[in-house]
Amino acid sequence: MQIAQDTVVALDVRLSDVHGNLIQRSAEAVQYLHGGYDGIFPLVEQALQGRAPGENIDVRLDPADAFGEYDAELVRLAERTQFPPELEIGMQFEQEGGAENELLIHTVTDIADDQVVLDGNHPLAGMALRFACTVAAVRAATAGEIERGYADDDSAGPLITVVQ
Numbered sequence: 001m002q003i004a005q006d007t008v009v010a011l012d013v014r015l016s017d018v019h020g021n022l023i024q025r026s027a028e029a030v031q032y033l034h035g036g037y038d039g040i041f042p043l044v045e046q047a048l049q050g051r052a053p054g055e056n057i058d059v060r061l062d063p064a065d066a067f068g069e070y071d072a073e074l075v076r077l078a079e080r081t082q083f084p085p086e087l088e089i090g091m092q093f094e095q096e097g098g099a100e101n102e103l104l105i106h107t108v109t110d111i112a113d114d115q116v117v118l119d120g121n122h123p124l125a126g127m128a129l130r131f132a133c134t135v136a137a138v139r140a141a142t143a144g145e146i147e148r149g150y151a152d153d154d155s156a157g158p159l160i161t162v163v164q
Contacts, residue, residue, distance in 0.1 A: 055134070
């Protein structure tokens, strides 16, 4: 079966910077509902159209096509007293914000005495990326998946493993 509108696609994914340095890879196949449901980057979805299991693609994603440009306005200082004692760099916290008061994830990037630096940008914001994948499987979506706008995924483990 080929990838087309309203198919569920399983991909083995490798995400790297434009120099080929691996950033993330899928620990198991990542599933998404194909056909404009926003389950994957639009340029990747376009490149996958008509592909079949076993085929590979490699797409360059500029920041605007991936996680957006880095926005310095999403970096802010907060009082250290607002956080738990075990606070560490790299910890993440949710907070409402942004233009539509959506839930943003802020990452602690620095701790200095009584101040904490929080960054609301995605960790890969501002980066051009290479999205390479192999189509692992393709199947027709169920009516429920189409109605909800996303593929059912019964996997219990993490879909992406960060490469150190």
